[in-house]
Amino acid sequence: MLSRLTHLVSCKEASRLLSQRQDRTLALAERVKLALHLSVCIACTRFARQLVVVRRAMARYGTQDD
C-alpha cells in the first residue's frame, strides 16, 4: 500500500530533507525516500514548492530596487 510507504519517512523528516536539499546534495537513499514520500503527500509537496518561493523571494529581496 502506498500509504504505508509514507511511513518510511515522516513529514517532519521530509521537511528537513527538503530544506537540506537547498544546502547540500542529498544521498541517493535520501532522494528515494523523499520522492516516495512526496508522491503520496500533498502537504509536503506544497511545502517543497513553498521553499522554492521563499528562496526566490529572498534573492529578489536582496536585489530589489529602492
Add this chain to the structure above:
Amino acid sequence: MDADPFAAELDAHRRYLLRVARLQLRDGDLAEDVVQETLVAALAGRQGFSGRSTVRTWLTGILKHKIVDAIRQKQRRPIAAAELDEEADLEALDPLFADGGAWQTPPTSWGDPESALSQQEFMEVLERCLERLPPATARVFAMREILELSTDEICKELTITANNLWVILYRARMALRQCLEQHWFAAKPRG
C-alpha cells in the same frame, strides 16, 4: 571630484547596500561603515568592474567581502553558539509537528506565488517576517540566501558544524514560510 558620474552612480545604490548590511550585521553604525568602505573600494577599483554584471551585482560582491571582514573582526561578538542554542529552545515551545512526525498545521496552497513576488507589499511582509526571526538565526539565513555564501564558507566564518548550520537554516525557513502563509497567502483572499 564630486562631479564624477561613476561616483554618483555608485551612490545611487547606497540605500540598497545599507539595507543588506543592516539585515546582516544588525548594527546600524557598523552597517554604515561597511557600506562606506564598499563604495570607496568600488570607486578605487572601478577597473575591476567588467560591465558583464550590473553595477549592483558587482557592488553586492564587494559588500559581501566587507561584511565577512566585519564579522571576522567582531570576534568579541561572533554569532555565539549559546545565542543559537537559546533560540533553538524558544522554537521548541511551538512544535510544528505532532509526535508521529505529521504536520501540526499542514501547509496550505499558496495559489499563484509569481504574482506575489512582483508586489512591493509582499516584499514588505517578507521584511517584517525576517525581522521576527531570532537575530542570530536571521543573520545566518541572510548570509546564505542574500549574500549567497556557500555552506562551507558560513561554517568556516562562524566556526559551526554543517549539521548545526542545516538546523539553523531549516528553522529559519520553517518560521519564514509560516509567517508568509499567515500574513500574506492566507490573509489575502484570492478570487
